[in-house]
Amino acid sequence: MYGGGYLFEKTSLDLLADEDQEKLAEFEARIDRGEKIEPHDWMPKLYRRQLIRMIEQHAHSEIIGALPEGTWITRAPGFKRKLGLMAKVQDEVGHAQLLYSAAETLGKSREEMIDDLLSGRSKYSNIFNYPAYTWADSCFISWLVDAGAIVNQVANSKGSYGPYCRALERICIEEAFHLKFGHHAVTWLATGTPKQKKMMQEALNRWWYPMLQFFGPPDKESAHSEVLMRWKVKILSNDETRQQWLDMYVPKIWELGLTIPDDKLKKNEETGKWEYTEPDWDEFVKVINGDGPCNKERLAVRKTAEKRGEWVRKAILATSPSKEYVTPLA
Amino acid sequence: MNIDAIKDLAYKMADDQLIIGHRHSEWIGLGPLLEEDIAFASKAQDKVGQSLAFYKLLEALGGQDPDTLAFGRTAAGFHNAIFAELPNGEFDFSIIRHFLFDTAEFIRFEMLAASAYQGFSNLGKKFKGEVQYHILHANEWLQQLGNSDDKTIARMQNTLDYALPYALGVFEPSKWEEALLAEGIFAGERELQARWEERVHAALKQTGLTLPSLTTVEPVYGGRYGQHSEHLQPLLDEMGEVINSEPGAEW
Incomplete structure (x- = not known):
């Protein structure tokens, strides 16, 4: 997983006015030619800032996203699902490691990023502020939330910043396995006993609207500017990724005999676009700003983990020379 | 060959790996460093995978299928050492247990x-x-924490002293010891413990920790015969919660 619906700062073009215009023109020309920007290359301050913000949101989403699924490892029914889920959640934490490392190449340390996560200054994917009540919720995440993330990540892997793109390429390969695992687990529930089917349907009912929100607010309302697209920081718009996901997964959900909780959902054959009931975007804003069903719990768990681990990190530093990592893992 | 003796040993190993594997998996998402979440996840998968192999062996010897064996028994039917079922506690206990327990596993x-x-x-x-x-x-962690500052070394020593009675419980005498030895199936718990002591001693010598004389340590026995601490049954209940909620269903 898990990047989706990144939140960008309002871009202040004043920042660009201060830049060396010649270097800026060369930087933009490189991106136009499809070249990757590497850590030691010249880049505008705004580019650096927005990239850090995006990559750290993505990394945070991986570690916070590991929590709702992680709680299902002990209860996962049987060896096959248990081993699959352990491997998957392990991958997600591994993605966080890759992504923090990519963001560190831009000058912000992992510790600073985690501090910003814990203080609420830095966000993570909103969908993880919803609870995973049953095994079926966990299966929904494995299949359909990961599917949403893949749509996003495949697009972003074509972006302009080398370390981020390479990390995403590796991540996408692993995500493909998550998708198989999740689809398999959902299929078994959706075609299982009446009790299992009901469990899966209820999970779908709970997650449908948070899933539509996962891709971020509609394009007409979202604040990202044209410059982020031009610099290939953002590749596809929120609506484009949402449409891609609907196109790929609605038929697969229907195929399993599940009912999507939206009477208005249909593909308009003329425009080729899916029409659907908009999720509650006021709720989205409220949840992003900290007032969702699980925001407090998720951050509290992370804070406890940080606090419990503090003595370990100090103990290692007591005997090891401190070393800053600036080399990307991918 | 003595099938009862073989089954008894297979159950011990299967249950040890299943339970310690679950404990390891509880660190995923909560470790002191991301790298440790990943390491514990990796070990958890190995351990649970190893338990599966031993349950398959038991199935081939006429037992039930692995999912039923693993998720269908109560604590009284489990043969793991009590050491494996103790909660993770803080990272120092998890590392000390990991070191003492896995050293024994490796030799076994x-x-x-x-x-x-x-x-x-x-x-x-x-x-x-x-x-x-x-x-x-x-061993890497034992070296790092066992050679850190005084406060950390004292913390690790305390934990080591606390863990040792449980660690010795791993070698609880088996009623099949002589049969296993006689048929060359397994060289026995006594031999295992002797080799373990050597290795543990050698590893600790490279740290600021000291191994107390083990003859003064009273082992915590019972696990191999189904007598467990209060921590096992709640874990088993959680492990079986979903799979036992709909008997006969496939997941």
């Missing part, structure tokens, strides 16, 4: 690799390679 698999019973020798050869990495990981 090494001894099993030489078993006259082919089912065991195959698995022993395969798994000692996996557990080798677990020991590398445990």
Whole structure:
């Protein structure tokens, strides 16, 4: 997983006015030619800032996203699902490691990023502020939330910043396995006993609207500017990724005999676009700003983990020379 | 060959790996460093995978299928050492247990690799390679924390002293010891413990920690005969919650 619906700062073009215009023109020309920007290359301050913000949101989403699924490892029914889920959640934490490392190449340390996560200054994917009540919720995440993330990540892997793109390429390969695992687990529930089917349907009912929100607010309302697209920081718009996901997964959900909780959902054959009931975007804003069903719990768990681990990190530093990592893992 | 003796040993190993594997998996998402979430997740998968192999062996010897064996028994039917079922506690306990327990596991698999019973020798050869990495990981942390500042060393020493009675419980005498020895199936718990003490002693000598005289340590026995601490049944209840909620269903 898990990047989706990144939140960008309002871009202040004043920042660009201060830049060396010649270097800026060369930087933009490189991106136009499809070249990757590497850590030691010249880049505008705004580019650096927005990239850090995006990559750290993505990394945070991986570690916070590991929590709702992680709680299902002990209860996962049987060896096959248990081993699959352990491997998957392990991958997600591994993605966080890759992504923090990519963001560190831009000058912000992992510790600073985690501090910003814990203080609420830095966000993570909103969908993880919803609870995973049953095994079926966990299966929904494995299949359909990961599917949403893949749509996003495949697009972003074509972006302009080398370390981020390479990390995403590796991540996408692993995500493909998550998708198989999740689809398999959902299929078994959706075609299982009446009790299992009901469990899966209820999970779908709970997650449908948070899933539509996962891709971020509609394009007409979202604040990202044209410059982020031009610099290939953002590749596809929120609506484009949402449409891609609907196109790929609605038929697969229907195929399993599940009912999507939206009477208005249909593909308009003329425009080729899916029409659907908009999720509650006021709720989205409220949840992003900290007032969702699980925001407090998720951050509290992370804070406890940080606090419990503090003595370990100090103990290692007591005997090891401190070393800053600036080399990307991918 | 003495099938009852073989089954008894297979249950011990299967249950040990299943339970310690679940404890390891509880660190995923909560470790002191991301790298440790990943390491514990990796070890958890190895351990649970190893338990599955032993349950399959038991199934081939006429037992129930692995999911039923693993998720369908109550604590009284489990043969794991009590050490494995204790909660993770803080990272110091998890690392000390990881070191003491996996050192014993490694030697057990090494001894099993030489078993006259082919089912065991195959698995022993395969798994000692996996557990080798677990020991590398445990020893690395033992060195780091056991040679850190005074406060950390004192903390680790305390934990080591607390853990030792449980660690010795791993070698609880088996009622099949003589039969296993006589048929060359397994060289026995006494031999295992002797080799374990050597290795543990050697590893600790490279740290600021000291190993107390083990003759003064009273082992915590019972686990091998189904007498467990209060921590096992709640864990088993959680492990079986979903799979036992709809008997006969496939998941």
